[in-house]
Amino acid sequence: MTLRMTVQTSQGPAANSAATAAAAAATGTFDHEDDLPRVPLPTLEDSCGRFLQWCAPLLSPEQLAATEAELARFRAPDGPGPRLHAELARYDVSDGVHSWLDEFWPARYLGRRDRIALNANFIFLFRAAAEAAGEGDGSTPATPATAAGPQLERAAGLIAAALDYKVRLDAERIPPLLRRGQPQSMVQNRYLFSTTRIPGLVQDTVRVPYSAEWPGPSDARHILVFHGGRMFRLDVLGPDGSPHTLDELTAGLAAVRAAGPAQASDETAVGHLTTKARAAWAESRAALLALDPANKAALDEVETALFCVCLEAVTPSDELAACDQLLHGSAAGRWYDKAVSLIVFPDGQAGINVEHCGLDGTTILSFVDELLAAPAAELSARSGARPHGQPAVRPVEFVLDDALRADIRAAAESFAAFGAGTDSVTLSFPDHGASRAKALRISPDAFVQMAYQLAHHRAKGFAGATYESIATRQWRYGRTEAMRVVTPEVLAFVATMNDPAADADARRAALRDAAAAHVRRAGECQRGEAPEQHLWELAFIQRRAGAELGVPEPSPLYETPGWLVMRDDYLSTSSAPSESIRYFGFGSTSGHCIGVAYVLLPDTLNIYLSTPRPAAAGMHAFADRLREALRELDELLAGDPAATG
Template identity: 65%
Template sequence: MTQGTAATETFAHESSLPRVPLPTLDESCERFLAWCAPLLSVDELAATEAEVAAFLRAGGPGRTLHAALEEYDATDGVRSWLDTFWPYRYLGRRDRIALNANFFFLFRDPPPTRHGQPQTERAAGLIAGALDYKRRIDEGLIEPVVQRGRPQSTEQNKYLFSSTRIPGAEQDTVRTPWSEAWPGPSEARHIVVFFRGRMFRMDVLGADGVPHALEDLEAGLDAVMKEGAEPAAPGSSVGHLTTMARGEWAAARDALRVCHPDNAQALDVVETALFCVCLEDFAPADTQHACDELLYGDRGNRWFDKAVSLVVFADGRAGINVEHCELDGTTILAFTDFLLGTAADEHSRNSGARTQGRPATAPVGFELDDALRAQVLSAAEAFAEYGASTATRTVAFTDFGSGTAKALGVSPDAFVQLAYQLAHQRAKGHLGATYESIATRQYRNGRTEAMRVVTPEIRTFVQAMEDPAADPATRRTAFLTAAEKHVTRAKECQIGQAPEQHLWELELIQRRRGDELGVTEQPALYRTPGWLTMRDDYLSTSSAPSVNIQYFGFGSTSSRCIGVAYVLLPDRFHLYLSTPKPVADQMHAFAERLREAVTELRELLEPGYSAG
């Protein structure tokens, strides 16, 4: 592999991409009122409007905070007015990231095995594909995606390999290549393999940087499983600590380093590894079990701070768990499509791999005192309870997909989002704030924008569907009007015409610099019914369309939220739902009502449909 030199073609467009547009304060406040209005009573909207007016007044807090943001956006070296926002949003969270923030993909089923050893064969093939991808990134051979003639940012590819989130007392940091502290691509030659709660370093590149051949990788994995056959002793699997709340994990990590000088070296091995491979010693009972294990499976067999962890079960089924702070779903989709879109032996050839003998492997051990062993046991127990307190469900539509919606003349995403709203109304008796992630990678350092789905048109549509007196023509018109509005809002979000992240960053500026700017108190706008209601998710939705994944999933975002991760393809529609167990009945009701809603809306839009 080419090491130590900046890639060319892969990142060629980064400096020429347009900047994320910064909306005016008046635009964001106007949109905010329009976005929250459908969720508010008349009195709540009036109270919110009054505080927005105070926020906007000449010399008011909004003007001061926005001027500070404009000044920051114009500062040399700043790529986007969101440069400070993103680290706070992801690295500033203080609860656990395991289940709460990391996301997963369940890959398509493995091909038939050659040697009758599905686990090590599948794992070796995934490793070979990942090494081929890293080579292409390092050498600038990953062509930037172009959508509608616009190149998309490839910046996140820098954080796929050897990136690790580091816990902090107040805010986390990221240890990553392509940074001032670690210029250029990673020169690490090893991965970390987990098996039965034990960790092993395994070299996957030779001393000259050439990847090991597939048979070498399989031999290395076999050696790890043989040496790790005896499960880790209770209280010794340090990976459990990565499931803790961030401040607690930061203190535990400091204690690890103080406990024994060798622990710093062990942490260094894990944190600089290209990625993790987690070998499970069981086969999931079914697809939902596989999804659950990918989201929050543990037994000390994860390092949730690692950017990329490939998880391979005993029967060869596999998936990925991703730490979210520097990586979004679009980047992982491209990586996954590359891994699974080409045969393993072809990846191996393309990467220049050659037979070099069994890779070097070595246990990665930590020296623990009684307090740390107790903390590992406590973390393991607490996370097991947290996982058990989460309800999940897979939902599969094999007779509906994006092709169906297009044949009916409707945007596929609009169709399913309207179906979600109708199902939510019927399951819970009301509409609720709904978040949808919209990619903005056409901008420099672009990530996502927050779209709020509920519009007046959606409320009218749901009312028409629930009105027994409404005829099919009325319902159809309401549906099409709401779908058109949904598409319009999504397009607005794609080009940065959205209020939430802008107003949120102004609030964060007040927290950071309020005294300096003379805005010593949080503006009342952030305590209004509009702000609090619009951001109180009842549904948190995101899409990951790829023929190479079966399911995509993440945890819910609040005590009553349903996480809705969906794979919408021309011929199928798969969802993974998650919610806290106390409201599991509502999630299951939502799933059943969603099946009904999809069928009902298909019939409604079919040409010639006229039944009451």
């Protein structure tokens, strides 16, 4: 999973509106973009030095020596490093280039060849409807007293809220986000609507507005609605571009539900193909296009739709089941390549599944904050919704032959097995929110990350590579930076905590040292001083232009223990701090990795863990040890007179 955000925080609509109120009246959504500072390009020497520091805690002396030797050859004056870095520096100052990472992101996200469903997409489980509207404690979903019932009412409300956001975004009236008074890049907001990932044999592409092929905002007037294994086009904007009213949207959804009361056959649900590995899906898409011209028209309707709304048939038994369904529900009711899919259960619970190539979690959190900022009727009125009559509804259908039906059926079976091969857990800690950590005078994120490290070591007996993403949207076209959590101070902290001879003072000192090192490293990432993406982009440059640059072969640096071990995650972690959501989730990154998606709020910590079933015992042991670690570290710091005095 590649979504991760920790340093940039979102504490719900109230905090966002307070932070942006001063800029809202005079500043358009994208007004700051050209004035944001460029992502600094580290020197080769700095990145090589930091890389060695970052990987060293995970290596044996022999592994470290081998890595040092290869790194020296890489960065030597006659080595490949200086030539590759010189090409990156040339690119960074080229006309039209916003950042030296401009080509990195497509290579990283669109170049991956495995399936993106569960492997890359991420999800949020929203607050319940009553709580989102500020009308209750959120313990149960709102159940409007209408014939439509909670599912259609909630879905219509979310559609109306999303249309309000689009109307304001198109007019550039979404205030730029500020963090500590500093504007953040808003470029990703352009990818919220009508954005669809298109599979390719070698690398994917994206069909997106605000592009040369589709200048300006999306002019599409429809969304894609899934129900009963079928897809429907639902017009949600009138001919003049104003939204349909809430009642009309609800009526349109009711028409969808009435049109497909029975579950369609899996072998006709083309969405299953979006769960395939990317090159295989590209071949299937080519077969669809070659079979019949009607399939091109159907794909156009799917790919240009503003977003998806998925009406689920089964109410999840609990929050874990809801998260699992959001993350890897049957693609008979999904198109996993769409940027945004709003998913609504029969009882009105709702969430979102996000395709990650153009959207990071901070962008989606601010979007969700706005969707849930006020009652749907209020947002609909603000959007300029007016009566247009019953919205047009029609099925989106594909012409299929026996080969494509068999392909769809095989894809459905494969993804069902893949999802069943994933285990997950939800954890909630009402006594370990950010406010409690601050009262103990420790960084909230550092506190939970140290708990993860202690729990992992106690569960598995060793320190494993740990990934955490740091948001960097303060830079022009900024996204995230890769942070590696294991430091020498972390190893010392874990060893001290596990040493029966260590007293409380020694343990507290080790914890605070490790937390301080964590904060320092996060600061390096925010300042653009992290090594991993820099060195990774040099590897991409070699693939693209190595022969012309005199570097025809990949560097052995990328096969060293340092590079491989540092990036072989045992914990893949990311935080989504917004009061608009209950849980955040994503899949693991390897057969032994635990995905740790956490919502760290002032008064609670909610976590969704996921891992492949062969590694499930380790995940459950980690969860058990985490409960103990959080309590133990809290008690340790609470016993420090300096912490609360």
